[in-house]
Amino acid sequence: xxxxxxxxxxxxxxxxxxxxxxxxxxxxxxxxxxxxxxxxxxxxxxxxxxxxxxxxxxxxxxxxxxxxxxxxxxxxxxxxxxxxxxxxxxxxxxxxxxxxxxxxxx
Amino acid sequence: xxxxxxxxxxxxxxxxxxxxxxxxxxxxxxxxxxxxxxxxxxxxxxxxxxxxxxxxxxxxxxxxxxxxxxxxxxxxxxxxxxxxxxxxxxxxxxxxxxxxxxxxxxxxxxxxxxxxxxxxxxxxxxxxx
Numbered sequence: 017x018x019x020x021x022x023x024x025x026x027x028x029x030x031x032x033x034x035x036x037x038x039x040x041x042x043x044x045x046x047x048x049x050x051x052x053x054x055x056x057x058x059x060x061x062x063x064x065x066x067x068x069x070x071x072x073x074x075x076x077x078x079x080x081x082x083x084x085x086x087x088x089x090x091x092x093x094x095x096x097x098x099x100x101x102x103x104x105x106x107x108x109x110x111x112x113x114x115x116x117x118x119x120x121x122x
Numbered sequence: 123x124x125x126x127x128x129x130x131x132x133x134x135x136x137x138x139x140x141x142x143x144x145x146x147x148x149x150x151x152x153x154x155x156x157x158x159x160x161x162x163x164x165x166x167x168x169x170x171x172x173x174x175x176x177x178x179x180x181x182x183x184x185x186x187x188x189x190x191x192x193x194x195x196x197x198x199x200x201x202x203x204x205x206x207x208x209x210x211x212x213x214x215x216x217x218x219x220x221x222x223x224x225x226x227x228x229x230x231x232x233x234x235x236x237x238x239x240x241x242x243x244x245x246x247x248x249x250x251x
Contacts (some may be wrong), residue, residue, distance in 0.1 A: 050237040059220055059241035103169060107237045110184060113169035
């Protein structure tokens with residue numbers, strides 16, 4: 017079974033700076049990788065699918081890259097509303113999520 | 123715009139059955155390109171996919187191995203909704219439960235790949251006597 021591993025578990029970044037979040041799959045998932053943002057008390061929100069395609073309405077400061085087993089979500093200039101938990105998810109067969117990265121204000 | 127509205131009790135006794143419903147607007151449970159999922163979230167298990175139902179000329183279900191012996195997901199075409207039943211619950215089943223749609227995605231090499239694009243609002247279900 018595929019295992020999705022995200023790093024780091026917590027990332028502290030100042031507003032206006034760049035944040036880089038990583039996701040690794042234990043075996044290749046091609047580009048079948050999505051990223052979600054979750055704020056307290058809310059459902060996850062789709063940010064990226066196909067490893068690098070922004071979902072409708074997602075700001076351009078969010079970008080995704082990678083294929084195979086290594087993936088990255090980059091937020092180019094952090095806004096206050098971006099501090100949240102981020103999950104990667106592979107969809108090669110059924111939805112399988114990473115354990116999340118908490119992005120907190122430094 | 124697809125919207126998913128969940129309903130069901132927030133408290134279930136151990137050994138009983140957890141039942142939730144997800145009403146769909148803006149799409150059809152009988153869609154030939156979407157799939158309708160239940161996903162739960164707890165501090166111990168994180169986001170855990172439970173199963174899905176979908177229509178491709180006939181109805182199909184996929185279930186996670188971890189709950190396969192206890193779970194049923196059913197579509198209700200008359201009400202455009204789908205439901206979750208999880209039997210013989212224990213306190214370990216305490217979680218926030220979400221319904222979610224996998225959108226049309228794409229097909230390649232005989233396989234189709236769909237990502238979760240819409241979520242319900244979530245229902246905290248506590249298993250306790």
